[in-house]
Amino acid sequence: MSRGFRADASGTILGLALLAGTSLAHPAQAYTVYVTNEKGNSVSVIDTETMAVTGTWKVGRRPRGVTTSKDGKELFVCASDDDRIDVLDTSTGKVVRSLRSGPDPEQFILGPQGNLLYVANEDDSQVTVIDIEKNKVMAEVPVGVEPEGMGLSPDGKILVNTSETTNMAHFIDTTTFAVIDNVLVDARPRFAEFTADGKFLWVSAEVGGTISVIDVASRRVIKKITFKIPGVNDEAIQPVGIRITKDGGKAFVALGPANRIAVIDARSHAVEKYLPVGQRVWQLAFTPDQKLLFSTNGSSNDISVVDVAAEKVVKSIPVGLLPWGVTVSPN
Amino acid sequence: MHNPARFLLAPLALSLGLCGLSPASAQEPATPPAAPVIAPSETHIGLIYRPEPAPSSYDAEAVPEDEGVAGARMAVKDNNNTGRFTKQTYVLDEVALAGDKDGVGAARDLAGRGIRYLVVALPAAELLAIADALKGQGVTIFNIAAPDDRLRGADCRRGVFHVLPSRAMQTDALAQFFTLMRWRKMFLIVGPAETDRLYAEAFKNSARKFGLKINAEKPWTFGPLAKARGDTPTRSEAMVFTRGLDYDIAVVADEAGDWGDYVPFRTVDPRPVAGTQGLIATTWHPMLETWGAAQAQNRFRRQSGRLMRPLDYQAWAAVRSVGEAATQKKTADPAILAPYFADPAFSLPAYKGVSLSYRPWDHQLRQPIIVVQPKAMVSVAPEQGFTHQRTPLDTLGIDLPETTCKFPD
Numbered sequence: 001m002s003r004g005f006r007a008d009a010s011g012t013i014l015g016l017a018l019l020a021g022t023s024l025a026h027p028a029q030a031y032t033v034y035v036t037n038e039k040g041n042s043v044s045v046i047d048t049e050t051m052a053v054t055g056t057w058k059v060g061r062r063p064r065g066v067t068t069s070k071d072g073k074e075l076f077v078c079a080s081d082d083d084r085i086d087v088l089d090t091s092t093g094k095v096v097r098s099l100r101s102g103p104d105p106e107q108f109i110l111g112p113q114g115n116l117l118y119v120a121n122e123d124d125s126q127v128t129v130i131d132i133e134k135n136k137v138m139a140e141v142p143v144g145v146e147p148e149g150m151g152l153s154p155d156g157k158i159l160v161n162t163s164e165t166t167n168m169a170h171f172i173d174t175t176t177f178a179v180i181d182n183v184l185v186d187a188r189p190r191f192a193e194f195t196a197d198g199k200f201l202w203v204s205a206e207v208g209g210t211i212s213v214i215d216v217a218s219r220r221v222i223k224k225i226t227f228k229i230p231g232v233n234d235e236a237i238q239p240v241g242i243r244i245t246k247d248g249g250k251a252f253v254a255l256g257p258a259n260r261i262a263v264i265d266a267r268s269h270a271v272e273k274y275l276p277v278g279q280r281v282w283q284l285a286f287t288p289d290q291k292l293l294f295s296t297n298g299s300s301n302d303i304s305v306v307d308v309a310a311e312k313v314v315k316s317i318p319v320g321l322l323p324w325g326v327t328v329s330p331n
Numbered sequence: 332m333h334n335p336a337r338f339l340l341a342p343l344a345l346s347l348g349l350c351g352l353s354p355a356s357a358q359e360p361a362t363p364p365a366a367p368v369i370a371p372s373e374t375h376i377g378l379i380y381r382p383e384p385a386p387s388s389y390d391a392e393a394v395p396e397d398e399g400v401a402g403a404r405m406a407v408k409d410n411n412n413t414g415r416f417t418k419q420t421y422v423l424d425e426v427a428l429a430g431d432k433d434g435v436g437a438a439r440d441l442a443g444r445g446i447r448y449l450v451v452a453l454p455a456a457e458l459l460a461i462a463d464a465l466k467g468q469g470v471t472i473f474n475i476a477a478p479d480d481r482l483r484g485a486d487c488r489r490g491v492f493h494v495l496p497s498r499a500m501q502t503d504a505l506a507q508f509f510t511l512m513r514w515r516k517m518f519l520i521v522g523p524a525e526t527d528r529l530y531a532e533a534f535k536n537s538a539r540k541f542g543l544k545i546n547a548e549k550p551w552t553f554g555p556l557a558k559a560r561g562d563t564p565t566r567s568e569a570m571v572f573t574r575g576l577d578y579d580i581a582v583v584a585d586e587a588g589d590w591g592d593y594v595p596f597r598t599v600d601p602r603p604v605a606g607t608q609g610l611i612a613t614t615w616h617p618m619l620e621t622w623g624a625a626q627a628q629n630r631f632r633r634q635s636g637r638l639m640r641p642l643d644y645q646a647w648a649a650v651r652s653v654g655e656a657a658t659q660k661k662t663a664d665p666a667i668l669a670p671y672f673a674d675p676a677f678s679l680p681a682y683k684g685v686s687l688s689y690r691p692w693d694h695q696l697r698q699p700i701i702v703v704q705p706k707a708m709v710s711v712a713p714e715q716g717f718t719h720q721r722t723p724l725d726t727l728g729i730d731l732p733e734t735t736c737k738f739p740d
Contacts (some may be wrong), residue, residue: 104626104629107536122626123629123630123633125412142412142415144412144413144416145409145412145413146623146626163413164626164680165409165413165623165680166409166412166413166416166658167413167658167680168413170416179416182416182417184420184658184659187678187680187686188623188680205682206683207680207686208677208680208686215502233720233723235684235685235723238684257684296420
């Protein structure tokens with residue numbers, strides 16, 4: 001049975017109704033959105049000006065985590081079932097090389113200097129640190145079972161990995177590659193996101209249904225954000241992707257099979273509203289100007305486009321099979 | 332019927348809230364790894380099982396020798412991985428019973444060595460004998476192989492927790508799916524074993540509960556035909572057996588797997604087959620890959636060189652229950668953990684999309700049940716629209732008002 005089908009349908013209708021008005025309000029810079037299709041073994045490429053899919057690029061098997069190089073010229077894709085990271089030339093859409101990621105890379109995050117990539121190896125309970133220029137493994141850090149979420153403090157000094165079965169956020173010192181602390185969170189932590197000031201870390205718990213807000217200095221959970229949606233079974237509320245605006249004002253949280261994105265006041269932690277999107281929404285990405293937010297909706301095989309200022313879904317765009325990750329070019 | 336607004340979830344929401352809060356409020360910055368202050372604790376978990384004898388000739392799906400044990404081994408690894416960060420160590424003590432050697436002696440030995448957690452993969456009577464032999468010793472027993480409802484009812488024991496779903500839960504899961512499909516008329520075929528009779532009884536109760544009709548019931552009298560060769564002459568009597576009946580679906584009760592697989596495609600009228608074969612309700616299946624199950628499937632296959640089976644999953648969930656409780660309570664002290672398993676705050680994430688917990692009234696693990704055919708996931712129970720004031724999971728099996736379990740003290 002299609003859970004929350006109505007929510008998705010209304011999201012689509014809303015999207016279509018608002019499309020014309022809002023796209024005009026954004027004549028801003030055009031960016032490129034990259035979406036990994038976990039079952040399509042491909043990357044869908046979308047132009048933010050036309051909101052159309054401009055290309056579908058072949059990559060390795062089971063692509064999940066995705067990010068671009070600092071200059072936007074290269075795209076990194078976790079090809080989980082091929083135990084490697086594919087590097088694509090964004091001007092041609094071709095895989096130009098592959099990185100030794102360690103087994104089953106799921107998510108990763110690029111260091112501030114742009115040469116170190118921190119990779120969560122889901123099947124291997126470790127985080128692999130790769131120098132992407134030398135294609136060399138710099139360190140392997142043992143973490144909990146099924147590592148997934150990867151967050152990096154704005155100064156690049158603290159790396160956080162969440163382990164889905166151990167249910168912890170592991171704090172890793174990026175100079176020594178040692179685990180310096182482990183913070184217990186709720187069941188199945190999927191994603192870690194620092195606030196722009198580096199003071200707080202938000203961790204989603206998919207099965208626990210919560211967001212833990214962790215004070216980075218004391219490494220204590222200072223707040224658990226919970227969700228309640230009228231007409232949606234509590235067990236369908238499964239937080240995954242988190243994005244927080246640079247000004248620290250708003251947080252957006254993808255709620256999985258609840259088919260909603262929660263909009264949260266990032267300072268008071270109050271949940272303000274729920275935006276209906278496609279089915280089984282997982283990952284989120286802002287445009288660099290933070291005017292738009294994109295969500296991957298795995299079960300409906302599309303992405304939703306959110307107008308960040310208006311807090312409205314303005315469009316949904318069909319992509320490949322089982323969209324998982326999303327990133328936006330820096331330029 | 333499909334109005335999710337009717338879900339009333341207050342008590343579950345409360346329990347999830349509690350489980351969320353307890354680790355947080357107890358959160359303390361961990362000790363620097365260089366100077367461990369907490370002495371490492373070693374938690375032993377015993378596992379008693381009776382390996383299946385090797386098949387005498389070719390058997391495409393022979394029960395592997397390490398069935399169940401392999402799942403427990405994976406869970407001990409998972410526990411130890413987490414234990415590195417909580418300063419807890421886990422050891423699995425496996426006891427493979429030879430032939431008809433009974434498990435009570437093995438259980439007494441393990442308990443005598445100070446082991447306080449036992450995972451038992453034995454039939455109901457043996458499990459009960461072990462539980463009664465260890466009474467008063469503070470041993471928590473996890474039942475991973477006996478689906479008998481009496482262990483959750485008249486014969487329940489305070490120290491026993493049931494990881495696998497009861498027969499009532501399994502048949503409720505199928506009955507919910509039939510209701511959803513509007514297949515209302517059943518033809519029940521019951522095997523000769525006592526466990527088959529119990530399965531049929533559970534199915535009849537489920538039919539009553541969900542308003543399905545048993546239009547016909549017949550015993551299976553044609554022997555173990557499941558492995559009959561395809562080119563042998565058709566067993567005409569077995570086919571005639573299904574003639575002239577008015578039913579939407581045939582339900583087979585054959586827990587040993589002796590003949591149930593013979594029925595599909597051999598009924599006179601073209602009808603689907605469900606029950607212990609055909610479309611089944613179970614805890615684990617190679618086709619399960621959602622909710623992170625793909626990771627567990629891969630990890631298991633890499634470790635054991637074969638696919639993960641339901642008994643492996645049940646053993647994994649039992650051992651992980653100990654690890655998870657120890658992480659949540661920040662101790663492996665059995666005096667603290669034993670009551671905690673039945674606490675509403677206990678939660679076990681186990682690749683089912685929601686946290687699992689033990690029902691306080693009969694210590695049955697509440698869990699979604701997958702409804703699956705040999706090559707595809709078909710559905711997951713509880714089905715949409717089946718509501719419960721506590722959690723939809725409690726629409727499966729024996730609920731608090733109906734329970735006959737009174738824990739003897």
